Amino acid sequence: MSENEKSANQTNLENDKTLTTRQGHPVTNNQNIRTVNNRGPATLENYDFIEKISHFDREKVPERIVHARGAGAHGYFETYGTVGNDPVSKYTRAKVFQDKGKQTPVFVRFSTVVHGNHSPETVRDPRGFAVKFYTEDGNWDLVGNNIKIFFIRDAMKFPDMIHAFRPDPVTNIQDSERFFDFCSNSPESFHMVTFIYSPWGIPANYRMMQGSGVNTYKWVNQDGEAVLVKYHWEPKQGIKNLTTKEAAEIQGENFNHATQDLYDAIEKGDYPEWELLVQIMSDDDHPELDFDPLDDTKLWPEDKFPWLPVGKMVLNKNPENYFTEVEQASFGTGVLVDGLDFSDDKMLQGRTFSYSDTQRYRVGANYLQVPINAAKKRVATNQEGGQLRQQNDKAPGQNPHINYEPSVLGGLEEAKQTGKEYTPYIEGNLVRESIDRNDDTKQAGETFRQFEDWEKDELLSNMVGDLSTCDKRIQDKMIALAEQADEEYGRRLREGLEHTKKHGTSQNPLGASDAEQAPKHAEDLGHDADPY
Numbered sequence: 001m002s003e004n005e006k007s008a009n010q011t012n013l014e015n016d017k018t019l020t021t022r023q024g025h026p027v028t029n030n031q032n033i034r035t036v037n038n039r040g041p042a043t044l045e046n047y048d049f050i051e052k053i054s055h056f057d058r059e060k061v062p063e064r065i066v067h068a069r070g071a072g073a074h075g076y077f078e079t080y081g082t083v084g085n086d087p088v089s090k091y092t093r094a095k096v097f098q099d100k101g102k103q104t105p106v107f108v109r110f111s112t113v114v115h116g117n118h119s120p121e122t123v124r125d126p127r128g129f130a131v132k133f134y135t136e137d138g139n140w141d142l143v144g145n146n147i148k149i150f151f152i153r154d155a156m157k158f159p160d161m162i163h164a165f166r167p168d169p170v171t172n173i174q175d176s177e178r179f180f181d182f183c184s185n186s187p188e189s190f191h192m193v194t195f196i197y198s199p200w201g202i203p204a205n206y207r208m209m210q211g212s213g214v215n216t217y218k219w220v221n222q223d224g225e226a227v228l229v230k231y232h233w234e235p236k237q238g239i240k241n242l243t244t245k246e247a248a249e250i251q252g253e254n255f256n257h258a259t260q261d262l263y264d265a266i267e268k269g270d271y272p273e274w275e276l277l278v279q280i281m282s283d284d285d286h287p288e289l290d291f292d293p294l295d296d297t298k299l300w301p302e303d304k305f306p307w308l309p310v311g312k313m314v315l316n317k318n319p320e321n322y323f324t325e326v327e328q329a330s331f332g333t334g335v336l337v338d339g340l341d342f343s344d345d346k347m348l349q350g351r352t353f354s355y356s357d358t359q360r361y362r363v364g365a366n367y368l369q370v371p372i373n374a375a376k377k378r379v380a381t382n383q384e385g386g387q388l389r390q391q392n393d394k395a396p397g398q399n400p401h402i403n404y405e406p407s408v409l410g411g412l413e414e415a416k417q418t419g420k421e422y423t424p425y426i427e428g429n430l431v432r433e434s435i436d437r438n439d440d441t442k443q444a445g446e447t448f449r450q451f452e453d454w455e456k457d458e459l460l461s462n463m464v465g466d467l468s469t470c471d472k473r474i475q476d477k478m479i480a481l482a483e484q485a486d487e488e489y490g491r492r493l494r495e496g497l498e499h500t501k502k503h504g505t506s507q508n509p510l511g512a513s514d515a516e517q518a519p520k521h522a523e524d525l526g527h528d529a530d531p532y
Contacts, residue, residue: 111127125510152347
């Protein structure tokens with residue numbers, strides 16, 4: 001690369017005394033948080049500030065709710081240097097995407113969502129797909145799922161959603177009536193329910209499932225111009241899903257099958273690969289669309305916003321120790337590098353605080369000093385204390401007495417930013433309102449019509465089985481949503497429930513409507529034994 005090309009891609013000037021975040025990002029403004037106009041209010045996406053203040057809150061040592069069950073692997077991301085037919089620099093100045101053929105180390109953690117650390121990997125559940133890029137500008141975490149949409153569009157509902165999906169607080173058993181009670185009263189969830197109750201709700205393994213960033217992000221170029229972007233991981237191994245019956249058979253053989261599949265493939269050199277593709281949209285409200293592009297319950301149609309390849313990822317090394325790497329791996333949606341930015345996506349805005357704050361609670365205030373989470377570049381901060389602190393993040397020659405900034409006594413200094421700052425204009429009242437383009441069923445109907453016949457059959461069989469044990473008011477609401485989505489969908493769900501007598505209990509794993517018979521079967525099949 002010529003010196004001119006290097007300077008064109010250089011977005012800040014950094015030396016050994018440059019102040020960084022714990023992710024290794026150079027700090028270009030340590031004086032002001034990000035606000036709407038210079039008087040405020042502040043926005044929740046102030047990642048540098050949140051990292052700084054939340055660590056400060058935990059400097060005196062104080063005494064994983066979702067995605068507990070996981071597997072992981074190391075590898076690399078190789079950029080194409082282009083997005084479709086355009087140079088990637090047209091859209092983003094992020095160094096990880098520049099220079100065709102450049103490889104960036106990554107660590108990936110796959111997971112289930114709702115159940116505990118040793119739960120079966122055959123459960124009907126979304127799968128987490130989180131990628132940590134150890135870039136030359138510091139860490140970038142792309143945190144997502146296998147399904148490209150989500151149940152809700154506002155972060156305010158996330159604790160309620162998880163409470164409804166997790167086991168009952170009295171019985172400690174997952175309950176499909178609780179699941180459908182929440183979803184029937186949160187109609188925006190119907191599109192996701194359609195995916196989860198179909199075979200897409202049980203991927204065959206981690207190697208053969210898609211990944212998605214789910215949230216809408218922004219890319220920013222050297223001139224400070226932004227576009228909206230969605231991320232998609234497509235497996236080179238193909239996509240495979242399971243029916244309920246097939247999953248039950250596999251669970252009877254091995255409830256760790258997906259972890260073993262990933263480990264075995266890498267051990268024998270059959271390295272799994274995914275291509276990273278993006279969808280790009282201009283950074284505005286897009287009133288011509290019948291949905292809001294910031295709504296996480298919606299897909300961006302591929303015919304209007306094509307998938308553009310930007311690189312590939314290869315996983316080629318298993319962890320040496322599960323706990324130190326997979327269990328302690330910590331991700332956050334706010335961990336972005338220069339050239340990547342936040343959209344106003346309300347789920348993303350809420351997750352940005354929650355995810356990193358969860359890691360400080362779970363792994364500790366110094367979780368970014370754990371090797372699997374540490375940036376693979378120089379780090380220099382003024383942070384102090386906290387549980388399990390391993391080292392001081394001081395620069396060579398830094399005055400050890402100066403743990404603040406600004407100072408003339410040999411402390412850390414701000415980086416000089418050369419890339420133009422992205423400064424979107426925001427105007428409006430502060431309100432508590434839903435996105436106004438909120439058709440909750442149209443895309444669910446489109447998804448249903450795209451399913452193959454066997455997928456439709458499996459979806460309806462699973463939904464009828466679980467809904468048959470639910471309160472009739474919940475059944476009626478779910479039928480109404482299905483009828484709005486698609487005539488066949490609604491009719492078959494109604495007819496299925498009319499011909500299925502309510503029996504047993506809803507206290508079963510999702511899609512396992514006969515699971516309540518298992519305790520009696522165990523008693524009947526058990527062999528008598530004498531005491532010893």
